[in-house]
Amino acid sequence: MSAGIFDGPDAPSLEDVAACVHCGMCLEACPTYKELRVEADSPRGRLYLIRGLIEKKLEPGPSVLAHLDRCLDCRACETACPSTVKYGEILEKTRTVLQPARDLSPATRLVRWFAFGVVLPSRLAQAVVFKLLWLAQALALTRLAAFLARKRLLPRRLAAALASPPRVPFRSFRARQAATTFAAKGTRRMRVALFTGCVADHLFAEVNEATVRVLVENGCDVELVGGERCCGALHIHNGARDQAKVLARENVRAFEMGGFDAIVSNAAGCGAELRHYDALLPGEPAAAAFAARVRDVAELLCELGIRPPPRTDAPETRVAYDEPCHLLHAQKISDPPKRLLRAAGGLTLVQLDEADACCGGAGAYFLQEPDLSAKVTSRKLDAIRRSGAQVVATGNPGCLMQIGNAVRAAGLPVRVAHPVVLLAEAYARRP
Numbered sequence: 517m518s519a520g521i522f523d524g525p526d527a528p529s530l531e532d533v534a535a536c537v538h539c540g541m542c543l544e545a546c547p548t549y550k551e552l553r554v555e556a557d558s559p560r561g562r563l564y565l566i567r568g569l570i571e572k573k574l575e576p577g578p579s580v581l582a583h584l585d586r587c588l589d590c591r592a593c594e595t596a597c598p599s600t601v602k603y604g605e606i607l608e609k610t611r612t613v614l615q616p617a618r619d620l621s622p623a624t625r626l627v628r629w630f631a632f633g634v635v636l637p638s639r640l641a642q643a644v645v646f647k648l649l650w651l652a653q654a655l656a657l658t659r660l661a662a663f664l665a666r667k668r669l670l671p672r673r674l675a676a677a678l679a680s681p682p683r684v685p686f687r688s689f690r691a692r693q694a695a696t697t698f699a700a701k702g703t704r705r706m707r708v709a710l711f712t713g714c715v716a717d718h719l720f721a722e723v724n725e726a727t728v729r730v731l732v733e734n735g736c737d738v739e740l741v742g743g744e745r746c747c748g749a750l751h752i753h754n755g756a757r758d759q760a761k762v763l764a765r766e767n768v769r770a771f772e773m774g775g776f777d778a779i780v781s782n783a784a785g786c787g788a789e790l791r792h793y794d795a796l797l798p799g800e801p802a803a804a805a806f807a808a809r810v811r812d813v814a815e816l817l818c819e820l821g822i823r824p825p826p827r828t829d830a831p832e833t834r835v836a837y838d839e840p841c842h843l844l845h846a847q848k849i850s851d852p853p854k855r856l857l858r859a860a861g862g863l864t865l866v867q868l869d870e871a872d873a874c875c876g877g878a879g880a881y882f883l884q885e886p887d888l889s890a891k892v893t894s895r896k897l898d899a900i901r902r903s904g905a906q907v908v909a910t911g912n913p914g915c916l917m918q919i920g921n922a923v924r925a926a927g928l929p930v931r932v933a934h935p936v937v938l939l940a941e942a943y944a945r946r947p
Contacts, residue, residue: 521613522570525798526757528606528613530570535601536563542593542603547874547892548586556583559593559603566610576617584610586885588878588892589753591845595872604846605795608752615755632756636714636746637763643688646718650684682719682917689721696740698728705735705820709776711790711810714746716783716913723913726940727782727813733943734823738780743770749789752796753879764793768806779806782813782936784843784912785879791847812843813936814852814911822859825942835938836868836905838896838919840912844872853911853935860942868908869899875910877918889918897922900930909935 521527542559543549549558556565562584568574584607591604620628635641652658689712700706708731712724731738745767748760767790771779781787789796790810797803811819835857843849857863876882876892896919900908908919911934920932 521616524613526609526612528566528570528609530567532602532606533563533567533570535599536560536597537599539598541598542596545592545596547588547590547592547876547895548888550895551888551891552586554583557586559587559597559601562587562607563601563603566606569610569614576614581614581618584614586888588841588874588876588881590841590874590878592841592872592874595845608755608757611753611755612757628754628756632751632754632759636750637759639690639714642714642718643691646684646688650686653684682921684719685721687721688718689724690717690740692721692725693740696742698732698738700735700737701732703735704737706777706816707737707739707775708778708780708811708816709739709741709771709774711744711747711779711781711783711786712740713781713783713786713913716786720913720916720934723782723916723934723937726934726937727780729940729943730817730936731780731813733825734817734820736820739774739776741770741774743767745770747786747789748796749785750879752789752792757796760789761796764796764803765800768793768797768800768802771806772802776809778811778816779809780811780813780816782911782934784812784840784847785914787812788842788846812847812849812852812911814856815847815849817939818852818855822856822939824859825861825939826945828862828942828945830862832862832864833907834866834903834905835863835907835909836866836900836903837871837935838868838875838908838910838915839872840910840915841874841878843911853909856935856939857909860939862942863907863938866903866905868903868905870895871899875915875918875922877914879914882918893918893922897926897928900928905930907931907933907938909933909938911935 538560540560546558555561565580565583569576574580587607589604589607593603635645710727728738745763748763751760781790787810791807794804794807837854837857839850854865857865874892875896876889882889908930910916910919916932923930923932
């Protein structure tokens with residue numbers, strides 16, 4: 517192993533790793549340990565491996581890397597940990613410093629370069645890619661690919677990507693807007709910027725539209741920032757930390773001149789990363805100021821006090837709330853989305869067993885570890901069946917896709933929706 521790779525500022529410190537007292541409280545919170553029952557595939561076991569790497573007792577061979585790669589980075593272990601170990605940060609830094617040691621195939625290097633270096637940083641590249649995906653969808657090529665994937669006629673990881681392709685709208689949220697500012701209804705209470713995201717801007721335009729609507733209804737002037745870039749979360753999770761820093765600095769510059777009261781995100785993964793900019797860019801006051809203004813949309817609405825929508829006499833819909841990992845474990849936000857759902861009216865919240873457990877999506881994890889991802893998702897699907905819910909509400913694009921695909925594949929008559937969409941629909945009701 518190259519000498520000193522754990523000595524730089526982007527490497528995990530032995531002090532942080534040694535904070536783990538090996539109590540095992542994290543084990544049953546870990547999705548991979550619950551499936552595999554292998555110590556090395558638990559948070560505690562992975563911390564042992566990382567410590568061995570730092571102390572040069574282990575080499576980053578294929579076996580060690582496989583155990584580290586199997587982690588979903590859901591951070592449920594952080595919620596369970598009595599010693600407040602910074603597991604997510606330790607893992608992400610470890611992946612960063614070990615990235616050069618990986619023996620990647622030319623195809624994998626090309627995919628990483630295209631995803632992290634071309635598509636995610638560039639709105640123009642995203643527009644081109646999603647237009648091509650829309651065209652493939654219009655020509656039924658995606659249906660053919662899904663059929664071949666289900667028949668196991670494609671390579672495993674490619675099949676995982678194509679088995680349940682998301683619906684791609686013709687135009688993204690930003691492309692649909694004639695203006696970039698939206699005036700508050702009634703008395704203005706706050707001026708905010710909406711962080712629209714990159715993939716979410718294209719695949720979940722309706723969530724961004726609903727977010728604007730509910731913020732405007734609750735007295736917020738809402739603005740879209742032209743210089744917004746990818747938040748960098750997928751880069752961080754996959755060891756591309758330097759590229760994430762570039763994106764973070766560009767976002768800080770784009771938003772700092774606006775004088776916004778808050779920067780609002782409706783995606784748990786994006787929000788968690790945006791709030792992490794102060795740690796990603798230590799010693800940069802602008803990054804700390806940016807991170808301090810980030811709010812999840814449900815969190816902000818609860819701070820303001822949600823204005824009640826029109827009443828409805830329709831039968832109440834049974835809704836189960838699924839906790840997105842990076843909203844619950846990374847941002848420590850659990851109650852606000854439930855309060856939002858209760859405020860919408862016409863909804864009855866029902867119990868979802870293990871609502872705080874990962875759904876198996878985890879960014880690109882369902883592509884990297886399709887078999888294990890499917891096992892984790894099956895637990896969530898079983899819980900949804902037991903709940904009797906007509907709607908599953910969850911606040912992250914990856915969760916919406918993963919749970920939505922699982923529900924459709926199982927033939928369940930269950931809608932999967934973002935909580936803010938349900939509130940926006942409530943505001944659209946007529947007495």
